[in-house]
Ligand SMILES: Nc1ncnc2c1ncn2[C@@H]1O[C@H](COP(=O)(O)OP(=O)(O)O)[C@@H](O)[C@H]1O
């Protein structure tokens with residue numbers, strides 16, 4: 001009984017931590033505001049030159065080009081932010097787990113040419129289709145696989161597998177890489193947590209959000225020997241697990 005109470009406390013605590021992490025979205029907004037200023041300044045500078053009407057045709061051309069390019073940059077920025085802050089509601093379509101893995105294998109083959117790792121696939125035969133959003137699930141598996149490739153040593157094995165466990169479908173990405181020190185495991189799903197020079201630290205939080213939205217769970221474990229395993233668990237019958245969408249009361 002004591003241990004049940006303890007577990008409940010721990011669960012509450014985890015939930016609180018997660019909520020606190022989401023407040024990192026606030027920080028993300030601050031970063032975004034900063035990133036928006038530069039393109040805006042460029043656009044208004046270029047517009048100013050065009051307005052003064054004294055510029056040569058070449059210079060005017062250049063201004064128009066700057067405006068178009070910077071507007072596009074702003075658009076891309078906004079899309080990336082919205083993907084994170086407000087992922088679109090997942091589609092509900094039948095998705096064959098094997099085809100997901102095959103798609104990710106195809107998408108990562110070019111990355112593998114650059115780094116000699118072994119990518120293997122283990123798909124349990126006769127898996128039922130799951131109901132979910134193909135594009136989002138591919139995105140999640142792809143993020144996990146690319147992380148695994150990044151972490152892998154030369155000739156390391158990256159294993160993508162799909163199997164059922166009880167009423168759940170488990171998709172996992174296992175590697176033999178450098179792994180994550182235990183003190184970092186709890187921060188993996190924090191927005192902006194990255195150990196890579198060019199990392200965004202958004203891959204795992206986005207993946208987590210997508211999987212949760214589908215009524216599933218995403219967990220990271222350190223392998224006993226070396227490397228990491230990231231496992232996506234999805235209910236095989238989402239009807240029972242996913243909250244039915246309520247009439248939209250938030251719009252106003
Ligand atoms: N398979 C893995 N092996 C070792 N470390 C990993 C693995 N996957 C993720 N990580 C760690 O988690 C961090 C966050 O990953 P992610 O959210 O995808 O952002 P990014 O890849 O841009 O750094 C990585 O920088 C890395 O330190």
Ligand SMILES: [Mg+2]
Nearest residue numbers: 143147203204
């Ligand atoms: Mg990543």
